[in-house]
Amino acid sequence: MTQKVWKRAEIESPCVNICVVHPETRLCTGCGRSIDEIGRWSSMSSNERAAIMRELPSREKAPVTRRGGRAARLKRAPKL
Numbered sequence: 001m002t003q004k005v006w007k008r009a010e011i012e013s014p015c016v017n018i019c020v021v022h023p024e025t026r027l028c029t030g031c032g033r034s035i036d037e038i039g040r041w042s043s044m045s046s047n048e049r050a051a052i053m054r055e056l057p058s059r060e061k062a063p064v065t066r067r068g069g070r071a072a073r074l075k076r077a078p079k080l
Helices: 035-043 046-058 069-076
Strands: none
Touching: none
């Protein structure tokens, strides 16, 4: 009889493998989670993750439109 050396229950996640965090809203454009939620996800309890997953459909998504390229980036840059 063979035994599995590694057993792991996968953590439920809303990740859709489009991991781009919008620089202004700090939300992922793929799943809608905040950068803090993404960072803490694996250490959260199942109940905490479930609460966030229930909230995600009503959460305003991060903008997916272009932010204006180089010209807009220079305009947003702090003045020295």
